[in-house]
Amino acid sequence: MGVSNNVTSVLNFIAFLCSVPIIAAGIWLASKADNECTHYFRWPVVILGTLVLLVSLAGFVGAYWNKQGLLAFYLFCMAMLIGLLLIVLVFAYVVTREDGGYSVPGRDYREYSLGGYSAWLRDHVTDPENWVKIRACLAESDVCTRLAQNYVIPDQYFAARISPLQSGCCKPPTVCGYTYANPTLWLNPTNPTADPDCYLWSNDQAQLCYNCNSCKAGLLGNLRHEWRKANVILIVALVILIWVYLIACSAFRNAQIGDHK
Structure with a gap:
């Protein structure tokens, strides 16, 4: 050779x-x-x-x-x-x-908006036919259930660096003014008209905020x-x-x- x-x-x-x-x-x-x-x-x-x-x-x-x-x-x-x-x-x-992420007062985690991402990626994820499948897949995953296992008291949760996906899908937007009960249970919004996602939030553990725009944006944040x-x-x-x-x-x-x- x-x-x-x-x-x-x-x-x-x-x-x-x-x-x-x-x-x-x-x-x-x-x-x-x-x-x-x-x-x-x-x-x-x-x-x-x-x-x-x-x-x-x-x-x-x-x-x-x-x-x-x-x-x-x-x-x-x-x-x-x-x-x-x-x-x-x-x-x-x-x-x-x-990047569609932005800081929220009093929280170490960030929240996410669809407007901050590229049009191609946003359109692909938010397409109704695609999102139905993605939403069902997310609901079956342990993305949100892990939060309840890791965080108990509000201060511990608010100081956590949760993922964009968890921030967008597992809780309502902070601007809605919901009261923390646990990471996936939020009660009595004080400002329910602040964001359309406020009405979409559900304490049903199979629903949560999987229908929210914040969830779609959180998915894009995770991908990024x-x-x-x-x-x-x-x-x-x-x-x-x-x-x-x-x-x-x-x-x-x-x-x-x-x-x-």
Whole structure:
């Protein structure tokens, strides 16, 4: 096996290692209630990471056993996957760039408004047909029941850093003036006309604020928060993959020149 093929084998092993955090980031995203309920966003990163893994293995085999056709196939496919990963990153950045969260006096958690998010993401989530499915999925999850297990007294709850999804779906908007009984039980609003969501709130544990605009905005807030975290891992992996790919192209070209001498 020539020097160029040795280099390409090592580079493909590095690319293989890069696929692991991509897959891990995808699995982490898929495990979250908001991504689980919005199937559109659930598996793309896992699928992309798996393809990088398989293509890297093909490149390693091609380099180790000097299969030039397999190496050429690897270079073509890896270029496509790098392009797809770049598209996913740009798309995720654009649709999660804006933040609909705002601070509320006397609360450490934030509340969320639909107007603060990109039109594409907002329209997809708030589409009535989509929201019926998302709402049913959220109601079956433990997003809100976990709050009752973790917080008891009001001061403890008001000082909590609950997730955007929990803030939007598990309680009424603060402006409504409801009195805290427990994290998912609120009574006697003093300002019930302040927001349309005030009328939509229900102490029925299967209803809560799942019909509220604040719940839809909270879902978008969760998606934004989680995808921006995952993007850090994906950006690092993309930079390494591009570096590996460029060196692999040079090594492949040198091997081709060497074979013709």
